[in-house]
Amino acid sequence: MDFVSLFNTITPADIAEFIRQGQEEHLHLDFKRIANADMRTRDDRRNFACTLSRFTNSSGGLIIWGVDARKNAQGIDCASAPAEITSLRQLISRLNALTGEAVSPIVDGVLHKALETALDTGYAITLIPESLTGPHMAKLGEDRYYKRSGDSLYRMEHFDLEDMFGRRQKPELSLRLRHDRTQHPTKNERKCISACSTMDVPSPSTLAFS
């Protein structure tokens, strides 16, 4: 399952399963815990800005807030314990407010979602798409460019930036289907039943015809 589909379908039970199985962090997945839901501490703000910058400068990804990730016995960074967030709605509101300030230029399409396990308590998840307009600088006191490789954070070098600024613009093609459905009449019927539906084929995703 790609990370966009995971963002759309994830439930608190899935996160509990990640913790139970010791899900590893990877190119498109990061676990974070926060000190305060108001995101006032310097560490929380910088953490958010760096992660936003590194995901959008790489190939996008998900941040799951409210999970403690530590190295396990084999030295692998993985989900180890829940660190559920109280005042979840406040966190979502703060994340929405900070998204516009955390990186420069602003990233389009960043989404935040609350996953409640109890009233106003639980996890949050952030979807960060890959940007076509990068590179994006982490702000909120950081003022550096980052990228992600594997489960690690790298400060971008001069040649990385040179490459990104000079990168050729790319097309993003999608295919649209329109199904005109006609049910031909049988001998005894006089009506021809017709229906029409339209759908997009985005990618990569799980599709359902509507």
Place this chain on the structure above:
Amino acid sequence: MHFSLLNNGRAVAKHAGFFVKFENAELRHVIGLQNVSHLNPGQPSVCYYDDRTVVHPNGISMHARHVIFHRVNACQDVVLNITYYCEDMKFRSDKVPLPSPPLTTARSSSAT
């Protein structure tokens, strides 16, 4: 089934094309596309390729013609295995099921 291409990117899409393999379908008419079923034994398939025009990133879909097909087994889904591509974009594949419509009788259709 009508096919159209849309460019949501930031550069023109050159050499755009797609390939569609149908399951549980029989092609009746292929209009503006190439019927390549003979190259894919036993499986109805069509392809589209345009090396003369580009798809501009302007939010306007470019209609790439259509096919008329017949559902072989009325109770089963028709499945479209789609691959599409253009220059400077990695090819993308997806599987699109078209659910079989509910069976309609003359009486129920006149009621609706």
